[in-house]
Every structure is written in C-alpha cells, then in structure tokens.
Amino acid sequence: MIAITPATVLRRRSDVRYRRIEGEAVVLRQSAAEVLVLNEVGASVLDLADGERSVGEWIDALAEEYEGNSITLARDVLAFAAELAEAGLLEPVAGRSEP
Amino acid sequence: MSFGAGFLRHPDLFPARRAGEPWGDRALALDVAGGPYLLSGLTTAQEEALRRRFGSLCGPAEANGTATQVFRAPATDFLAIDTRGWEYTLDLDPAPDALQVAGLHLMARLGWTPALAGALWTPEPAGEEWTSVCENYLRLLTAYRLLEEGGALLHSAGVSDGEWAWLLLGPSGAGKTTASRLCLEGGGTVLSDDLNAVLFHEGTARLRKLPFTGDLGERAGGPESVPLRAVLRLAQGEEEGLRPLSPAAALASLVAAAPFVNCDPFRRETLLAVLERLARAVPAWEVTFSREGGLWAMVKTIR
Numbered sequence: 001m002i003a004i005t006p007a008t009v010l011r012r013r014s015d016v017r018y019r020r021i022e023g024e025a026v027v028l029r030q031s032a033a034e035v036l037v038l039n040e041v042g043a044s045v046l047d048l049a050d051g052e053r054s055v056g057e058w059i060d061a062l063a064e065e066y067e068g069n070s071i072t073l074a075r076d077v078l079a080f081a082a083e084l085a086e087a088g089l090l091e092p093v094a095g096r097s098e099p
Numbered sequence: 100m101s102f103g104a105g106f107l108r109h110p111d112l113f114p115a116r117r118a119g120e121p122w123g124d125r126a127l128a129l130d131v132a133g134g135p136y137l138l139s140g141l142t143t144a145q146e147e148a149l150r151r152r153f154g155s156l157c158g159p160a161e162a163n164g165t166a167t168q169v170f171r172a173p174a175t176d177f178l179a180i181d182t183r184g185w186e187y188t189l190d191l192d193p194a195p196d197a198l199q200v201a202g203l204h205l206m207a208r209l210g211w212t213p214a215l216a217g218a219l220w221t222p223e224p225a226g227e228e229w230t231s232v233c234e235n236y237l238r239l240l241t242a243y244r245l246l247e248e249g250g251a252l253l254h255s256a257g258v259s260d261g262e263w264a265w266l267l268l269g270p271s272g273a274g275k276t277t278a279s280r281l282c283l284e285g286g287g288t289v290l291s292d293d294l295n296a297v298l299f300h301e302g303t304a305r306l307r308k309l310p311f312t313g314d315l316g317e318r319a320g321g322p323e324s325v326p327l328r329a330v331l332r333l334a335q336g337e338e339e340g341l342r343p344l345s346p347a348a349a350l351a352s353l354v355a356a357a358p359f360v361n362c363d364p365f366r367r368e369t370l371l372a373v374l375e376r377l378a379r380a381v382p383a384w385e386v387t388f389s390r391e392g393g394l395w396a397m398v399k400t401i402r
Contacts, residue, residue, distance in 0.1 A: 021346045024345055024348075
C-alpha cells in the first residue's frame with residue numbers, strides 16, 4: 001500500500017489513457033484490458049495528477065471547484081489517490097514530494 | 100507466457116515477413132464491412148470452401164482492397180490442443196507498424212506499409228478446419244480495417260426492425276444470444292448475435308451486417324446496413340426495465356466490447372476516439388430483461 005500524504009506528488013502512469021465525456025472519465029490502462037468509469041471528481045483528480053502538483057494542491061483546487069466540508073474532501077482525495085495508485089493508474093514522482 | 104507459446108512449437112521462428120510458399124494460385128474477394136478483402140494463394144479446394152461459407156459475399160479478386168496472401172505452414176509447427184470446452188482465443192503481439200497473431204492452426208501477420216496488408220500461414224488444406232482458420236483471421240482483419248474507416252467491430256448482438264437497429268452489448272454470458280432469440284421471436288431480425296460492424300455514413304452511425312455469427316444470423320447475408328437507434332447494455336433480472344446510461348458508461352461498455360483492438364496499445368487511442376464519437380452520437384440504455392418477458396417490445400420503445 002502506498003502511503004499518500006498532502007505532500008505526495010503523483011502522476012498518471014505512462015500507459016494510462018482517458019477520455020472525459022460529459023463530466024465523467026473513461027480510463028484505460030494500455031497494458032490491461034480493463035476499463036474504468038470515474039465520476040466528475042475522479043476525472044478532475046486524473047486531470048490534476050500531472051506529476052507537478054502535490055496532492056495537497058489537488059485538495060485546494062478541488063475545494064475551490066466543489067462546495068462541501070474541506071476536511072471530508074481532503075480525507076476523500078487522499079483515500080482516492082491511494083486507490084488509484086494501488087490500481088496502477090497513478091505513480092509517485094521520485095524526489096518530488098514536498099517537505 | 101510469451102507470444103505464441105500456447106499455440107506454436109517454435110514461437111521464436113514466427114515469420115518475420117509476409118512471405119512463404121502459397122498454397123495455390125487461386126484468389127477471391129470478400130465483400131465484408133471494411134473490405135473488400137482480397138485473399139490470394141489459395142487452392143481450388145480452399146476457394147470453394149470459402150465460397151460455400153460466405154456465398155454471395157464472394158466475388159472475383161479484381162477490385163482494390165485489403166490484400167492477404169495465404170501460405171503453407173507445416174502441421175508440426177503447431178501444438179496439439181484439446182478443444183473440448185475450450186474458448187477460442189488468439190494470441191496477439193502488437194507493434195507500431197505490425198501485428199503478429201498466433202491461434203489454432205494459424206499464424207498471421209498484419210502490416211502497415213503504409214496500407215494494411217496481411218499474411219496467413221496455416222496447415223489446413225480445405226474443409227471446415229480451413230474455413231474456421233480463415234474466418235478467425237478475417238474477424239481480426241475486419242476489426243483493424245473498420246478502425247481505419249472510423250468504425251469498429253463490436254462483440255454484440257445486432258437486432259433490427261428493418262428501419263432501425265439496436266446494438267446489444269454485454270460480456271460473455273450476459274445473454275446476447277438469448278436476447279437475440281427473444282427479439283427474433285417478437286418479430287425482429289438478427290443481424291448477428293456475435294459480431295457487428297458500426298460505421299459512420301454521412302454523420303450517422305449505422306450497423307452493418309457481418310457474416311460472423313454465433314447461433315443466430317446469416318453467414319452469407321448481404322452487406323446491408325441499418326441506422327443505429329441505441330446502444331443497450333444487457334442485464335438479466337426479474338424486473339424488466341430500461342435505465343439510461345451516461346455516455347461515459349456507454350463508452351466503457353463499447354471499449355470492452357471491441358475485440359482485438361482494445362488490447363492493442365498502439366491503436367487503443369484511435370479506438371477510444373471512434374467509440375467516443377459513437378457514445379456521443381447514439382443514446383445508451385441498460386436493459387434488464389427476463390427470458391419470459393417482452394424484450395423486443397421494450398427495445399422498440401426506444402425511439
């Protein structure tokens with residue numbers, strides 16, 4: 001299990017392809033035949049996983065975009081990022097985690 | 100398992116070029132979606148077997164089309180496979196400009212130089228075994244050709260009332276053949292209960308009949324096409340009904356139903372674009388049906 005903190009920097013794996021379509025995202029891993037559908041927030045997380053911004057910055061960006069409890073949002077985003085990393089869609093960027 | 104190891108005795112000796120010893124000097128063209136497909140290097144017996152299988156879709160090999168040369172391969176090149184209860188598969192090895200294929204008594208190579216062309220090596224001289232090898236190769240070739248035409252081959256059932264067509268999707272066991280039979284009993288026609296072609300014509304998605312059927316549908320039927328009314332994801336249950344699917348859910352189902360190409364990392368991006376166009380162009384529903392219910396009447400309400 002990959003430990004994800006707000007300082008972690010993640011990027012989409014190079015074999016991940018996705019399409020945003022009416023808010024949702026359809027995600028393919030090139031090396032596997034599986035297809036995933038992510039909701040609007042999940043699609044936004046994929047957009048944000050550019051290998052530049054930390055997970056904490058994702059949370060800030062999503063808090064601006066979506067209303068709601070910021071503590072709950074932070075907890076959900078950290079958990080979701082861990083799930084996507086576990087599923088092989090995201091990977092940590094070596095040496096890019098913020099202090 | 101490395102490429103070909105499930106089918107071939109010497110996978111490392113897989114032909115590196117589209118070359119070999121032709122079986123004969125006969126040739127024919129097949130008028131199938133994405134075609135015509137020109138097959139050359141056939142014996143008379145192989146040609147006649149294909150004419151029996153594909154009937155009026157066969158024509159003289161004069162037109163331009165996607166060429167495939169057929170070559171001999173020694174039977175000893177292939178592993179003996181017990182096909183009782185075996186689900187047919189092909190082993191694919193994609194590359195940017197080529198695709199190697201191994202299967203039951205077949206080796207094949209597709210190449211883009213830049214036009215798509217193929218080669219098929221088999222030890223089958225004639226008969227049902229030969230036509231099965233050839234049909235399995237043609238299914239693959241059709242998938243790649245349709246993609247070049249901005250269309251797709253879809254593992255699906257295609258049903259029609261003559262004016263419109265509906266595409267029924269679902270994984271193996273979802274009930275495509277059962278659903279096809281229910282539509283047939285209700286008065287509809289079945290284009291194929293196994294593989295269908297979707298192509299765009301003047302901006303409209305159309306379902307085109309293919310001679311690749313399971314238990315239902317006409318192998319030798321003409322190349323008719325019908326405008327596509329909706330994509331339906333099948334679910335079996337006691338309470339029948341229709342539930343709208345989001346375009347993303349429809350796209351995911353379509354990608355999962357696109358054989359061969361959806362496992363090809365060099366062409367999946369194109370496939371995604373083609374199927375996204377389809378998912379945006381045609382409404383999608385999840386249809387829950389029972390064996391005793393009125394599936395066809397429910398399908399026809401989608402207008």
